[in-house]
Amino acid sequence: MAAVTAVAGVLARLVAAFLLLAAQVACEYGMVHVISEAGGPKGKDYCILYNPQWAHLPHDLGKASLLQLRNWTASLLCSPTDLPAHGFSNQIPLVARGNCTFYEKVRLAQGSGARGLLVVSKEKLVPPGGNKTQYDEIGIPVALLSYKDMLDIFRRFGRAVRVALYAPNEPVLDYxxxxxxxxxxxxxxxxxxxxxxxxxxxxxxxxxxxxxxxxxxxxxxxxxxxxxxxxxxxxxxxxxxxxxxxxxxVYVVIGIxxxxxxxxxxxxxxxxxxxLPFCKCRVPDNSLPYFHKRPQARMLLLALFCVAVSVVWGIFRNxxxxxxxxxxxxxxxxxxxxxxxxxxxxxxxxxxxxxxxxxxxxxxxxxxxxxxxxxxxxxxxxxxxxxxxxxxxxxxxxxxxxxxxxxxxxxxxxxxxxxxxxxxxxxxxxxxxxxxxxxxxxxxxxxxxxxxxxxxxxxxxxxxxxxxxxxxxxxxxxxxxxxxxxxxxxxxxxxxxxxxxxxxxxxKDLPQPPWAPAPADSPQPPKDSDAPLSPSPQPPEEELAKSPPPTEQPLEPVTSEEMGATATTQEPGSPGSSTPEPVGRDLAQPDPEAQPGALA
Structure with missing residues (x-):
């Protein structure tokens, strides 16, 4: 019994999802093109939500009729007494959303000569629906317009405006x-x-x-x-x-x-x-956190720049x-x-x-x-x-x-x-x-x-x-x-x-070759990370002994002032010195892209 109930629940959810998808297909987005009758600013498109089962909208703006918009938002248009004395002849009334159905509104508008109906909604736009017999009875389009867009229309174009309702085709894939x-x-x-x-x-x-x-x-x-x-x-x-x-x-995620x-x-x-070859000066000696290591001034400027870019986005993100x-x-x-x-x-x-x-x-x-x-x-x-x-x-x-x-x-x-x-x-x-x-x-x-x-x-x-x-x-x-x-x-x-x-x-996982360690007086590998690696297939010890000193200069040569802040020379065998270590065969031909600065 429990299994049957579970299966019935799953089927009910599938049916509900199918009906939801069907409602989404019936509901379509369109546009209302608005221009001023006084010839003011250039026309602008606003979003509308309509149901093509009431009446289809033309796909081309050139084929849409440009009609006068009648501001009738003071009325809900739910009864004949809400109609104007001379009706909506060749007009598109703009009415408020009320307690009556969309069918009652659009039936009254169509009976008084309206060529379309725009319903203003302060809530989320929902598709204006009805039953099949009501769809067959109505021959004018009905759509929902947001209250915010209505305010923008009258603020931008004034009270005397003309509108055209249309729904251009969606491209298969946007550029x-x-x-x-x-x-x-x-x-x-x-x-x-x-x-x-x-x-x-x-x-x-x-x-x-x-x-x-x-x-x-x-x-x-x-x-x-x-x-x-x-x-x-x-x-x-x-x-x-x-x-x-x-x-x-959401604000926590934005901050992160x-x-x-x-x-x-x-x-x-x-x-x-x-x-960069300039601005290599360092922060003076101090005991502050982070700054006591005397970072370069250009790196501090870079950090300030990165923080500034992030802050600018955070302020103007919308x-x-x-x-x-x-x-x-x-x-x-x-x-x-x-x-x-x-x-x-x-x-x-x-x-x-x-x-x-x-x-x-x-x-x-x-x-x-x-x-x-x-x-x-x-x-x-x-x-x-x-x-x-x-x-x-x-x-x-x-x-x-x-x-x-x-x-x-x-x-x-x-x-x-x-x-x-x-x-x-x-x-x-x-x-x-x-x-x-x-x-x-x-x-x-x-x-x-x-x-x-x-x-x-x-x-x-x-x-x-x-x-x-x-x-x-x-x-x-x-x-x-x-x-x-x-x-x-x-x-x-x-x-x-x-x-x-x-x-x-x-x-690090390959077996080590039986190479003898290099003598203590052999040339030391360059300490700077910008020295190139030789592509010679010889072992590292022979490579260091036979290859000439690297000619590429380090990106940040040590100045005399910097040398004074560090140890100058270390004797072989001292705690700070290092000698070449035998490595695996993969070091025989190091890749050129492993060189410092190749991708930096």
């Missing part, structure tokens, strides 16, 4: 998808390349001069299975909390984004600033005309910083993380509509912002680009196309792992290139699904299979699946 595609694929490619190169450089460049806090490399964090589980649980909890307490938590994006922007711009550019720039910097900081040590860890987040994305997009009272997806509702939100704030953890075409959907419902940061970071971690593995096994970037191309193909498939289904899509549903299967296929084809799965192709 802004091209911009999002370039930003997403570019971020994944650059971030994966940078993360892989820097990680391998840290393995090779063990003898580096400590030039203050700004020269210290960011330590990468290896993701473990426990961390993956904790991360997914936190994501699920935060998403559910945002769904129920959006207005309270401001701090994280400023840090990411600093991390991305710091390598370029260090290459300016739809240009604030999205700052948000995308900060978001890309944040993604690059995370790809550089977080590291997946094995393909097994990559597979676990991507599959778990694959299930997470699918569940919260496709399954949660059957579990919520409103029938809406929790993921889409949170990403786009709840329609009943009192703050009208949007989460910033997305790349957003405004629609480049003029359409009702762009004007009414979704003026921006969105792509979440998770759809960039999660596959990007796999791309970074592939690049690290490429460098270590010297595979000519075959894993990195194949995985990056697979990400681009997966993103194109996501856009195609979005165009066909006309609803929000879980991008990881398409990105995870494309990237994982491509990486797996390449490893299987190269017969490296074992080492690729366990990460045992890395230098």
């Amino acid at each position: 802004n998808m091209v911009v999002i595609f370039i930003m997403a694929v570019g971020t994944v490619a650059i971030g994966g390349h940078w993360a892989g190169s820097r990680d391998v450089k840290k393995r090779y460049m063990k003898h580096k001069r400590d030039d203050g806090l700004e020269k210290q490399e960011d330590e990468a964090v290896d993701v473990t299975p426990v961390m993956t589980c904790v991360f997914v649980v936190m994501c699920c909890s935060m998403l559910v909390l945002l769904y129920y307490f959006y207005d309270h938590l 984004f401001c701090l994280a994006s400023a840090t990411g922007l600093y991390s991305c711009l710091a390598p370029f600033v260090r290459r 300016e739809d005309q240009w604030a999205w550019i700052l948000q995308d720039a900060l978001g890309i910097a944040f993604c690059l910083y995370m790809l550089k900081t977080i590291r997946l040590p094995t393909f097994k860890a990559c597979t676990l993380l991507l599959l778990v987040l694959f299930l997470y994305d699918v569940f919260f997009v496709f399954i949660t509509p059957f579990l919520t009272k409103s029938g809406n997806s929790i993921m889409v509702e949170v990403a786009t912002g709840p329609s009943d939100s009192a703050t009208h704030e949007k989460l910033p953890m997305v790349l957003k680009v405004p629609r480049l075409n003029s359409s009702p959907l762009a004007l009414c419902d979704r003026p921006f196309s969105l792509l979440g940061f998770g759809d960039i970071l999660v596959p990007g971690l796999l791309v970074a792992y592939c690049h690290r593995f490429d460098i270590q096994v010297q595979s000519s970037r075959v894993y990195f290139v194949a995985c990056t191309i697979a990400y681009g193909i997966g993103l194109l498939v996501t856009f195609m699904a979005l165009a066909l289904m006309q609803r929000g899509q879980p991008a990881l549903l398409y990105l995870v299979p494309c990237t994982l299967l491509t990486s797996f296929t390449v490893a299987l084809w190269r017969r490296e699946l074992g080492v690729f799965w366990t990460g045992s192709g890395f230098a």
Whole structure:
């Protein structure tokens, strides 16, 4: 009996979801084009919500009749006594939404000669519905207009205006998808390349001069299975909390984004600033926190600049005309910083993380509509912002680009196309792992290139699904299979699946050759991280003994004043000295991209 009840409940939810989708199909967005009768400012389009079962609207503005708008909002138009003395001959009345039905309003308007009806609503726009017999009886369009738009019409154009109702066709795919595609694929490619190169450089460049806090490399964090589980649980909890307490938590997320994006922007711009030949002066000696290490003045100016950019976005984040550019720039910097900081040590860890987040994305997009009272997806509702939100704030953890075409959907419902940061970071971690593995096994970037191309193909498939289904899509549903299967296929084809799965192709895991240690008086490796590595296949000791001194100058040569603040020379065997250590065979031909500054 319990099983039958459960099945009946599931079927009831499916029927309710089907009816909801059917109602959404019947309801369509349109436009009302408004111009002033006195010939004032240029005409403007406003969003309307109409039901095509009452009457269809023309798709072309040139075919729509330009009629006088009659402001009749003082009346509810629920009874014949609410009609004007001379009726609405060849006019479109604008009435307030009241207790009577839409059918009663539109029947009275049509009987008095109106050519259409606009109902002003102070609440959320809902489709003006009725039954089939009422649809057959009415021959004029009826649509809902928001109260805010009504006020803007009369403020901008005055009381004497003409309007035309029309509903242009929606394009299959907006051109802004091209911009999002370039930003997403570019971020994944650059971030994966940078993360892989820097990680391998840290393995090779063990003898580096400590030039203050700004020269210290960011330590990468290896993701473990426990961390993956904790991360997914936190994501699920935060998403559910945002769904129920959006207005309270949205400002917390905005604050976190401001701090994280400023840090990411600093991390991305710091390598370029260090290459500048000027403003190398340092902070005087002091005992203040952080400043006691005497950072360079240019790095402090860079930090102030990054904080200022983040603060400017935080203040003007709701300016739809240009604030999205700052948000995308900060978001890309944040993604690059995370790809550089977080590291997946094995393909097994990559597979676990991507599959778990694959299930997470699918569940919260496709399954949660059957579990919520409103029938809406929790993921889409949170990403786009709840329609009943009192703050009208949007989460910033997305790349957003405004629609480049003029359409009702762009004007009414979704003026921006969105792509979440998770759809960039999660596959990007796999791309970074592939690049690290490429460098270590010297595979000519075959894993990195194949995985990056697979990400681009997966993103194109996501856009195609979005165009066909006309609803929000879980991008990881398409990105995870494309990237994982491509990486797996390449490893299987190269017969490296074992080492690729366990990460045992890395230098630290390879057997050490029986080389004799270098003598104590042999030339020491350059301490500065900007000295290039020789591509000679000889062991490091012979390479150091035979190769001439590096000719490339360090990016920040030590001045006499700086030398005075540090130890000048250390004798061989002293605690601060270092000698070459035997390393694995992968050091025999270090990759050129592992050189410092190659991607900085």
